[in-house]
Amino acid sequence: MPTKSHSAESLSIGRLAAAAGVGIDTVRYYERSGLLPAPPRRASGYRAYPADSLARLRFIRRAKALGFALDEIAELLRLSQPHERGASDVRQLAQVRLQEVEAKIAELQRVRAGLRQLVKACPGRGSPQACPIIAALSDGART
16 A cells, blocks of 8 residues: 555545445445435546545544444534534443443353353363253253
């Protein structure tokens, strides 16, 4: 990948995807879903993405890495534009996401504790029917 700046030129979909670290189908998907504005087309019919599309794709990737859903990312993109309330809306959306992450962590910790107990209780030998893990998973399932 060349290191020259793309700021004064348009990018093909392949160059844009490679620079953003996503697949071409991902770029097309984000375009269809409205996260990435449809670019103008060259005389040849090929898409000509403006350089700011790269920054937008990177924004989307980072937001996805933080666990934001596509509709939340669309809202973050909307909120990133200047408006009267400023960062308070962005903070509120991030706070909701943080609460969701903390709830998932609490659930995973509960699951870990349960698995630890089951692993500790299982001797690791004998018949599967005598295994406390199988018994715990089967409890209530038998009629």
